[in-house]
């Protein structure tokens with residue numbers, strides 16, 4: 001069932017939703033952007049419907065709801081520890097199709113990794129439902145979700161979908177109990193999925209280990225030794241990057257009381273692969289770019305099956321301070337791989 005309602009009626013429905021859910025959505029944080037006097041759009045708890053930023057792609061992904069840049073896992077003293085307290089109220093996230101798919105990719109890593117589950121992720125994940133936000137016809141200029149199948153969601157993936165305009169709101173209700181929440185005029189509406197982007201990506205086909213080794217040695221990676229700053233901005237803004245490190249913070253220098261924190265990490269930055277004894281894997285920017293790229297469009301799928309890790313949200317391209325385009329890199333990689341294979345698959 002779908003309904004059309006005024007913005008005022010939607011805001012009232014939003015108040016009813018809040019009785020059941022903690023609601024996260026993209027919201028504007030004034031003057032917290034990268035440049036002077038610019039805003040940033042990122043996920044946060046929203047108290048009123050009008051806080052939701054609908055007409056722009058968020059600068060940072062919905063993954064921040066479940067994996068913030070830093071979070072406390074547990075508290076410890078000399079001889080005992082206590083996990084952090086976790087709220088049990090259900091969580092509703094207003095998300096685009098790519099962000100919903102990004103959660104599915106993260107599930108593979110946090111919940112299906114060799115039989116181990118990340119209990120902190122699991123507790124939060126079990127509370128989450130999605131509201132699917134309609135995208136512009138072809139997405140935004142850096143999106144390539146259609147190439148990565150990040151554009152496709154099924155009815156079971158969200159409890160309602162919506163088109164949020166300044167005056168009117170259309171809601172496609174997927175969960176029966178929400179018919180009491182959204183009161184409006186019945187109509188035909190379902191969220192149209194993006195089927196094509198302006199930016200298109202061809203994915204590399206690497207048929208065997210021999211070609212994989214040759215791909216590893218391509219000169220193309222060396223270009224990034226000069227260009228990439230190894231700042232990690234692309235991975236922090238990435239919908240699907242999951243790497244983190246942990247840090248024990250002692251409350252005073254001479255006490256063993258403190259807390260263990262999980263902190264986002266990045267394969268691009270110094271220190272990520274440092275080992276005891278001083279060895280470092282992948283010390284150059286090009287090697288790090290290769291590692292990330294292969295993970296996003298080859299290694300993840302080889303390990304877990306299903307889709308590639310990258311959902312084509314394009315946030316890495318949006319955030320890179322030196323305008324390195326990941327989608328362009330994938331196309332270059334595919335071109336070079338085809339030269340190695342003669343185009344065979």
Ligand code: SF4
Pocket residue numbers: 234237238239240241296309310311312313314315316317326
């Ligand atoms: S690699 Fe780039 S396009 Fe792909 S999911 Fe991450 S941020 Fe989005």
Ligand code: SF4
Pocket residue numbers: 227228229230231232233234235268319320321322323324
């Ligand atoms: S690709 Fe861009 S955003 Fe990513 S680490 Fe390099 S310079 Fe930073």
